[in-house]
Amino acid sequence: MGTKTSKSVREAVADQKGIQQQVDRADERKSDSDEKGAMQAGARRYPEPPFPQGHQEKPGAEHALDPEPMHDAPFYIGSKKLDGRVALITGGDSGIGRAVAVLFAREGADIAISYLSESKDAEETREAVEREGKRCLLLPGDVQEEEYCRSAVEKTVQEFGQLDVLVNNAAFQYHASDFEDLTTDHFDTTIKTNLYGYFFMCKAAVPHLKNGSAIINTGSTTGIDGSGRLVDYSMTKGGIHAFTRALSSNLMDKGIRVNAVAPGPVWTPLNPSERPSDQVSEFGSKAPMKRPAQPEEIAPAYVFLASPHCSSYITGEILPIIGGY
Numbered sequence: 572m573g574t575k576t577s578k579s580v581r582e583a584v585a586d587q588k589g590i591q592q593q594v595d596r597a598d599e600r601k602s603d604s605d606e607k608g609a610m611q612a613g614a615r616r617y618p619e620p621p622f623p624q625g626h627q628e629k630p631g632a633e634h635a636l637d638p639e640p641m642h643d644a645p646f647y648i649g650s651k652k653l654d655g656r657v658a659l660i661t662g663g664d665s666g667i668g669r670a671v672a673v674l675f676a677r678e679g680a681d682i683a684i685s686y687l688s689e690s691k692d693a694e695e696t697r698e699a700v701e702r703e704g705k706r707c708l709l710l711p712g713d714v715q716e717e718e719y720c721r722s723a724v725e726k727t728v729q730e731f732g733q734l735d736v737l738v739n740n741a742a743f744q745y746h747a748s749d750f751e752d753l754t755t756d757h758f759d760t761t762i763k764t765n766l767y768g769y770f771f772m773c774k775a776a777v778p779h780l781k782n783g784s785a786i787i788n789t790g791s792t793t794g795i796d797g798s799g800r801l802v803d804y805s806m807t808k809g810g811i812h813a814f815t816r817a818l819s820s821n822l823m824d825k826g827i828r829v830n831a832v833a834p835g836p837v838w839t840p841l842n843p844s845e846r847p848s849d850q851v852s853e854f855g856s857k858a859p860m861k862r863p864a865q866p867e868e869i870a871p872a873y874v875f876l877a878s879p880h881c882s883s884y885i886t887g888e889i890l891p892i893i894g895g896y
Contacts, residue, residue: 609862610895614646617865618838620856626848629745633665633692633840640838642670643699644867647677652878654679657731659724661685661714661772662741664693666839667789670866671738671873672696676703678874683708683727685741685772692840706731714741714768715760724775734779736877739769739811740789744841746800758803765807769814782826783879788815790833792893808833812889819887828886830876835893836863859895868892 609619618638633640658675662668663684669692672682682700684707686693693709700707708730712719728734743764747753769788776786793801794808812831819829836842836855842863855863869892875881876890 610860613868615641617641617862617868619862620854621852622854623852626851630687630689630840632689633669634695636838636840638838640666640669640840641865641867642666642673642870644670644674644677644870647674647867647871649674649677649679649703652678652874652880653736656680656735656877657683657727657733658736658738658877659683659685659710659727659734659772659776660738660740661768662789663738664689664696666841667834667837667866667869667873668738668740669696669699670870671740672707673699673703674867674870674874675736675877676700676705676707678878679705680736681706681708681731683710683723683730685710685712685714685723687711687713687741689840714772715763717767717771717774720768720771721775724772724779728779734776735781735784737772737776737780737784737786738789738873738877739772739786741768742789742804742807742841744801744804747802748800750802753803761803761807765804766810766814769811773818777822777825777827780825780827783883784827785877785879785882786818786822786827786829787873787876788829788831790815790831790889792833792835792891795833795889795891815889816887823886828876828879828882830882830885830887831889832869832872832876833889833891833893834864834869835891837869838863838865855894858893862894864892864894 664686697707710723791808793805797805815831
């Protein structure tokens with residue numbers, strides 16, 4: 572028995588060594604795989620870092636980005652998911668907001684877009700919406716101001732006769748590498764844009780929304796995981812997630828659904844205007860897919876959450892779109 576056991580042990584050791592050698596050889600053959608490009612699983616190829624783009628001044632401009640964000644989703648075919656509806660999108664001049672405006676229009680909605688001051692980008696968004704055969708109302712102003720939010724909603728209703736979907740998407744983001752460098756003014760601007768702006772817009776919009784309407788808030792993966800360089804921004808995005816869940820419960824009896832999309836890195840003016848040039852160049856490279864999302868890759872989630880045909884049983888949810896875990 573002792574001899575058989577000893578032989579069995581030797582065989583087990585040999586088996587383990589054989590497995591080790593086989594896997595090590597496979598590792599050597601695949602040693603270059605980590606150096607390959609980003610994951611490309613879409614209908615067309617998307618840009619990968621490093622990017623030529625450097626730091627932009629706030630508030631950032633889409634038309635000046637290199638490469639320019641991809642928003643038009645040429646392979647996305649509309650199917651009247653939002654036919655006859657009206658959507659108001661804050662931060663709708665560029666980035667995710669522009670892509671959402673285009674796809675909402677392709678699905679049959681008229682669009683109002685709120686934006687701070689980026690008139691050239693806003694005009695390009697309006698033209699993109701009109702190419703889809705829908706109307707687009709431009710509403711420049713600051714979502715930090717309650718009166719502006721009331722006015723934006725009222726002008727939307729006056730222009731189109733109704734309001735069915737509110738997308739809260741406008742945001743302020745700027746890094747502070749050391750917590751001591753995060754000033755009260757910086758903190759206030761982030762809080763008032765990202766939280767007060769959402770609250771003011773919802774307060775103004777809810778009286779006009781009806782059963783089957785939807786509110787969609789733009790959260791962030793930073794609101795789930797936090798970011799040491801974006802303490803204030805992470806706070807607001809976590810707050811937006813909590814606001815989404817609380818408001819969804821509050822509005823349930825009215826038949827108004829409230830959900831949030833929580834993106835990871837997305838190539839929009841927000842980030843090149845937030846970080847130094849060397850970080851802009853490599854933006855999104857640490858995501859599992861090794862690249863940032865393009866706005867057109869995020870926008871279909873907003874269509875899904877806006878359409879009662881797609882998500883009538885979904886409210887209070889946070890949908891992370893972060894390029895893998």
